[in-house]
Amino acid sequence: MADEPRPTVRARRLGSELRRLREAAGKGTDDAAQALACSRAKISRIETGASGVRRLDLGILLDLYGVRDREREALEALSRESKKRGWWHDYGDTIPSAYVDVLGLEDDARYIRMWQTMVVPGLLQTRRYARALLEANPAAVRPERIDQLVEIRMERKEVLAKPDPARFWAIIWEPALRCPVGGPDVHREQLAHLAEMAQLPNVTLQVVPLDVGATAGACGAFVMYGFSDSPTPGAVFLETLTSSHYLEQQGELDGYGLVFEYLRSAALDPMKSLDMIAAIAAET
Structure with a gap:
């Protein structure tokens, strides 16, 4: 069947x-x-x-x-x-089902708030950085699909540039910025792109430095999607190598909203975050 x-x-x-x-x-x-x-x-x-x-x-x-x-x-x-097909359906079964969920959430969201611990958020990645990440994960990505997945990741970024774009707030742990994905040239290019994207009026970028110590973000990376102007998100998305979770119960949403607020308070403000990104780039 x-x-x-x-x-x-x-x-x-x-x-x-x-x-x-x-x-x-x-x-x-x-x-x-x-x-x-x-x-x-x-x-x-x-x-x-x-x-x-x-x-x-x-x-x-x-x-x-x-x-x-x-x-x-x-x-x-x-x-x-709900009866319409998204642009991503043109790629057929190239896209894993968990990724289809992400694309649907991003496309509908009024705002997106993210805590990322190990890599630069997908909506802020350069082409070369995205390719290097995909090539480093053969357990989850077949080599023949990498080209299409890179194109999909680049097309995703349109949610930040379309008319009336989603408001994007990313909080990133310092190690994600220091990891030289793709080598020094790709790393520097990615850091410069982060600084450029942070200038968009609908993008807020903060960094949690290592010297903060333990944070509420020990729960792992997550993404919150809001579909109205309410501060309470409409969905939270969690992903691992082998599974994904789409949370929508009110108690769960409230909990992740509170974690995000703790992380926002622990992070450097946007200007100091850009200073840290520039300092890391200078060391690279």
């Missing part, structure tokens, strides 16, 4: 919002199922993003949950968008 299609990020976001609204309205899955004249299993599939929801059914659920005006319009728009 063929594997079932993986739910898209937008479908999961819509399902998660519908579950949140149902619970806030004090309704059970049986209430939603009765309203749609369907099974509770179908409601579960909708709320996990595994099954789409028709426009008429969405309207019935939103009426049941008492959703009105701007919030209703936003959910209807998200439902329409």
Whole structure:
């Protein structure tokens, strides 16, 4: 039997919002199922993003949950968008499924906040730096796919340059800046690119120096995605060599938001962070 299609990020976001609204309205899955004249299993599939929801059914659920005006319009728009293909689908199965999630989250995000411990964030990488990273990881990346993955990584960066771009805030641990990925020339080029990207009005860059000692970032690297102006993120993405995790429970989101605030306080301010980047470049 063929594997079932993986739910898209937008479908999961819509399902998660519908579950949140149902619970806030004090309704059970049986209430939603009765309203749609369907099974509770179908409601579960909708709320996990595994099954789409028709426009008429969405309207019935939103009426049941008492959703009105701007919030209703936003959910209807998200439902329409959940049926569209992103630019990354043109690359077919070249892209690992976990990476597809990242691309979908980035494309929709109003803001992106990241803590990175070992490498420069993907949205700030140069072409040569990205290639060197991919070539250094044959356990996860087949050599014949490297060219396409580099192109995808470069195309990702458009989220920072498009009209009304995402607001990007990256906090980077000092060792990530000192690691000579690709050799001295690539390293210097990457540091110069970081300084250049930090000049964009929608980019904030901070560095946590080694001499700070232990930080809240011991939990490892993570990315938070916000889909509205709320300071609470809408999703947190974690990735390892063999798996990825997409977090959306309120308690989890609040926890990572708090960790980011601790890291922001521990980091150098943006100007001093640029000074450190320049100092590291001068040593390279």
